[in-house]
């Protein structure tokens with residue numbers, strides 16, 4: 198295994214979170230190594246719908262909305278700079294989102310949400326039947342209204358992660374040979390990391406191992422970070438009919454349209470341990486939901502069925518911050534349904550803490566210490 202310099206920063210995990218952190222640290226001049234047990238991006242990230250939708254995901258407001266809205270605000274610049282640094286395109290668009298109502302209760306709830314978002318200065322429009330049909334003419338005939346939120350968007354999570362790793366490498370970061378990290382402990386002023394391929398000493402370690410973060414033993418910690426895998430299955434369809442104009446949601450599924458004529462259909466939410474396989478039941482649930490919302494989907498082709506393990510945290514806020522047990526260990530995990538959305542903000546606050554010793558206010562919300570001595 199390649200030697201990592203004693204003062205270097207080792208990022209464990211090259212999903213969207215680890216890749217964004219590695220890129221931010223190396224762009225700011227740090228010496229960074231990236232270690233993953235598998236090919237970068239092949240954890241939860243490759244299955245992601247890539248929706249940037251804080252006003253939907255954190256409908257009830259609170260800290261998750263605060264973090265999500267902040268991160269969404271970073272995206273235009275983040276993607277623009279990344280495409281330059283990596284030299285490859287990243288699919289990204291602020292399509293807006295349409296939530297469709299198929300019963301009275303949903304429309305009443307949408308009216309409340311539109312009012313609340315309006316008070317926050319977020320543009321949200323309540324649509325009647327005619328307006329909802331005009332917005333997306335191919336939807337099922339029983340749609341009788343909707344909520345349009347114009348600022349939300351999509352990013353292609355696999356190409357985003359590829360670009361982040363490439364930009365980090367161009368800025369000098371090293372992608373180490375694949376190895377699984379088993380144990381992390383303090384050693385002198387730094388950190389020692391035991392892996393399946395040998396042991397590494399580093400100055401600082403960032404643990405961004407997604408749903409598997411709790412499987413790594415951190416010496417001196419009272420408990421593992423309480424990250425739980427939450428399986429999500431998603432379909433990738435080839436679409437020849439007129440493409441949807443924006444992300445479209447009903448109670449049973451969401452649809453993410455891409456300009457290349459493909460459509461993502463997500464997603465199941467399942468407690469299946471660490472089992473990363475698609476199931477007949479999961480795929481069937483999504484087929485039925487998409488055909489019910491968008492009848493033309495019967496003619497679509499199935500390009501792939503994807504599956505990933507979301508890193509669920511109990512709050513469900515992410516777990517980002519310094520370890521109490523190993524002083525130069527930083528956690529960045531537990532992003533659950535919003536890891537892609539929260540990647541730019543996570544990278545920024547981690548780099549500020551690691552390189553400048555500053556504590557962004559976001560860290561007060563995400564501190565690992567809320568779960569004990571981790």
Ligand SMILES: Cc1cc2nc3c(=O)[nH]c(=O)nc-3n(C[C@H](O)[C@H](O)[C@H](O)COP(=O)(O)OP(=O)(O)OC[C@H]3O[C@@H](n4cnc5c(N)ncnc54)[C@H](O)[C@@H]3O)c2cc1C
Nearest residue numbers: 210212214234240241242246247248378407429536537538
């Ligand atoms: C179906 C589905 C749809 C989703 N849709 C959205 C969405 O629309 N918008 C959104 O923002 N988010 C979405 N998410 C959530 C998002 O994908 C995750 O929050 C995000 O990918 C988490 O990124 P991560 O880097 O923390 O984890 P991962 O992508 O899982 O990466 C973790 C990496 O760590 C590596 N690793 C683990 N353990 C070790 C170890 N011991 N040693 C070395 N390496 C290790 C793994 O191999 C993996 O590559 C979705 C998730 C799923 C499953």
